[in-house]
Amino acid sequence: MGGSVVTEPRLHMEIAQQPVVLQGLLNEGRSAIERLAREIKQRGIAHVLIAARGTSDNAGVYAKYLLSTATELAVGLAAPSLYTLYNRPPRLTRDTLVLGISQSGMSPDIVAVLQNAREQGIYTAAMVNNTASRMAEAAECVVPLAAGEERAVAATKSYTAQLMAVAMLAAALSEEERWWQELELVPQAVRAALDLEQVLARRTERYRFMDQCVTVSRGYNYATALESALKIKELTHTSVTGYSAADFLHGPISIVRNGYPVMTIACQGPTMDSLRQLIGRLGEAGAEQIIVTDDADTAAPAELKLVLPVAVPEWLSPIPAIIPAQLLGYHLALAHGLDPDNPKGLDKVTETR
Amino acid sequence: MGGSVVTEPRLHMEIAQQPVVLQGLLNEGRSAIERLAREIKQRGIAHVLIAARGTSDNAGVYAKYLLSTATELAVGLAAPSLYTLYNRPPRLTRDTLVLGISQSGMSPDIVAVLQNAREQGIYTAAMVNNTASRMAEAAECVVPLAAGEERAVAATKSYTAQLMAVAMLAAALSEEERWWQELELVPQAVRAALDLEQVLARRTERYRFMDQCVTVSRGYNYATALESALKIKELTHTSVTGYSAADFLHGPISIVRNGYPVMTIACQGPTMDSLRQLIGRLGEAGAEQIIVTDDADTAAPAELKLVLPVAVPEWLSPIPAIIPAQLLGYHLALAHGLDPDNPKGLDKVTETR
Numbered sequence: 001m002g003g004s005v006v007t008e009p010r011l012h013m014e015i016a017q018q019p020v021v022l023q024g025l026l027n028e029g030r031s032a033i034e035r036l037a038r039e040i041k042q043r044g045i046a047h048v049l050i051a052a053r054g055t056s057d058n059a060g061v062y063a064k065y066l067l068s069t070a071t072e073l074a075v076g077l078a079a080p081s082l083y084t085l086y087n088r089p090p091r092l093t094r095d096t097l098v099l100g101i102s103q104s105g106m107s108p109d110i111v112a113v114l115q116n117a118r119e120q121g122i123y124t125a126a127m128v129n130n131t132a133s134r135m136a137e138a139a140e141c142v143v144p145l146a147a148g149e150e151r152a153v154a155a156t157k158s159y160t161a162q163l164m165a166v167a168m169l170a171a172a173l174s175e176e177e178r179w180w181q182e183l184e185l186v187p188q189a190v191r192a193a194l195d196l197e198q199v200l201a202r203r204t205e206r207y208r209f210m211d212q213c214v215t216v217s218r219g220y221n222y223a224t225a226l227e228s229a230l231k232i233k234e235l236t237h238t239s240v241t242g243y244s245a246a247d248f249l250h251g252p253i254s255i256v257r258n259g260y261p262v263m264t265i266a267c268q269g270p271t272m273d274s275l276r277q278l279i280g281r282l283g284e285a286g287a288e289q290i291i292v293t294d295d296a297d298t299a300a301p302a303e304l305k306l307v308l309p310v311a312v313p314e315w316l317s318p319i320p321a322i323i324p325a326q327l328l329g330y331h332l333a334l335a336h337g338l339d340p341d342n343p344k345g346l347d348k349v350t351e352t353r
Numbered sequence: 354m355g356g357s358v359v360t361e362p363r364l365h366m367e368i369a370q371q372p373v374v375l376q377g378l379l380n381e382g383r384s385a386i387e388r389l390a391r392e393i394k395q396r397g398i399a400h401v402l403i404a405a406r407g408t409s410d411n412a413g414v415y416a417k418y419l420l421s422t423a424t425e426l427a428v429g430l431a432a433p434s435l436y437t438l439y440n441r442p443p444r445l446t447r448d449t450l451v452l453g454i455s456q457s458g459m460s461p462d463i464v465a466v467l468q469n470a471r472e473q474g475i476y477t478a479a480m481v482n483n484t485a486s487r488m489a490e491a492a493e494c495v496v497p498l499a500a501g502e503e504r505a506v507a508a509t510k511s512y513t514a515q516l517m518a519v520a521m522l523a524a525a526l527s528e529e530e531r532w533w534q535e536l537e538l539v540p541q542a543v544r545a546a547l548d549l550e551q552v553l554a555r556r557t558e559r560y561r562f563m564d565q566c567v568t569v570s571r572g573y574n575y576a577t578a579l580e581s582a583l584k585i586k587e588l589t590h591t592s593v594t595g596y597s598a599a600d601f602l603h604g605p606i607s608i609v610r611n612g613y614p615v616m617t618i619a620c621q622g623p624t625m626d627s628l629r630q631l632i633g634r635l636g637e638a639g640a641e642q643i644i645v646t647d648d649a650d651t652a653a654p655a656e657l658k659l660v661l662p663v664a665v666p667e668w669l670s671p672i673p674a675i676i677p678a679q680l681l682g683y684h685l686a687l688a689h690g691l692d693p694d695n696p697k698g699l700d701k702v703t704e705t706r
Contacts, residue, residue: 068432088422
């Protein structure tokens, strides 16, 4: 208080808190999530419509893939402007769950999706960190993310808590204890992933003048590609775009030239073969490769090898796999001389050139 | 034949064919689309799952918005890897239509979504240009796009035909003749938009060394932002990312510095106010603005003003509004010395730097 005491940035603290947050959610959150799973079964829910924005929307992409593979639910993402600008929301069927995902629970357009669902008599749930929010009020079933206050502008612990809550919902719907045993591996895998900070603190300066980049993955980790892009973009004002590997191969790969930076997230599972093929093509094109993987061999072609020390089953891999991009974004913000807690604070500075 | 006769690039011919293609689809395609609309009503369809990739996926985004506002159908986009890599497709309910959208009808993952739906006993339809394709075979109801053979790698006339077919389906579902009267305005509006080539041929060189760019819109024209990004990226190997204005304001706008190029697509309707606000913020940030609009005043802050000469009702505006990006992509490919018919042919050339 008063004076220029150097304090640890909130962002760094929040990144470091993730193993504890995730363990806490696993221990304390199971009963709320099992209650939601029972409602889904008793109500014969077949469709899930997810309402989310920004980082939470990326957790929604994970839910779209995981809830389908785990439970065969048909999952879609809401288009909020249908509610707010056009005032013509879709008519939902009684076998639909509308699921809000949010840190703050305050985004009016997302709250509008839940409120409209309730007016239609549709069952609603919210996975939300701030349980004193309008979203929590609007939803019939509230799953607290219990990540603690998140003050840095760039969301980190609330994102992994959202992924964890979605994964726990899949486990609860599966009704197989094995899924819960696998979930127990996650906090330790995230703790191990945090050790990559040693590499990243040393190597990040290389990317100080990188002005664009793409991030690519597929399947469950398509969410990781999108969130990695958003994190680096938010923290460093660099133009980063996330792709599904399949979409990337259908055209955008043409932007890759010699030295062009590409971050590929490739974890062991059904998507691995296609991602290794992509890594091969990127190598031929002379790309500067950053590879996040749980398999050391896969990282071999990379200039920056980010090997997750502890592998988890593929359906859980997006939780540890986002840690490297969080840390890279943090160190890159420092290298840029930006405040990692509020990188957008610099928006109003007009650069001369 | 034989020798180096200079011929008009296929891409340019296909762009120019669009008014005729759209008029033809409007005249000849109505009965097939009305048949599909009758099936949707008789079967009590409430959900639509769209399967598409690349450019056709952008037509799917238009369908997601338009079919909801026009008919209250709940529309989602399929995740093909659930079918092909994970072999765990969602279980669909009987009130679902699976709609494939494609030029070639040959992408195996998209065909797999339709085939799986038929195995589940779910009604399927395909809006497809190549009616001798596997997708046309897989679907119960085929809506031919009738755009004629498309040979340029970058899709243009098949995209606007897809938008037209979706718009005609909305009209058929509305059962109001007024919608069909509005559709009749489209071919002329597209023909008028093609006149912007005079401006673009003259001004495009300014962007020869643009190495990144973003495209932004909202609502129906969110599809236009995505497709504009894809077109310029495919044709010029430039890093272009399309955003919804709402998502863009939730973080990525921080990348906009003095001189940063942003293309905003702002047509008259409920999204206009928010897009004009965005244009104001971009002006304060010193962005280099490219503005596609049907309202001359809105274009005033732009360095490159692309004013559509004929306005159509907002629900149809994405059809003329994509023309400027098609023409900009074409002229930018020429400025780069790339073959506009096959820009990816240069993929294998390794640049030295």
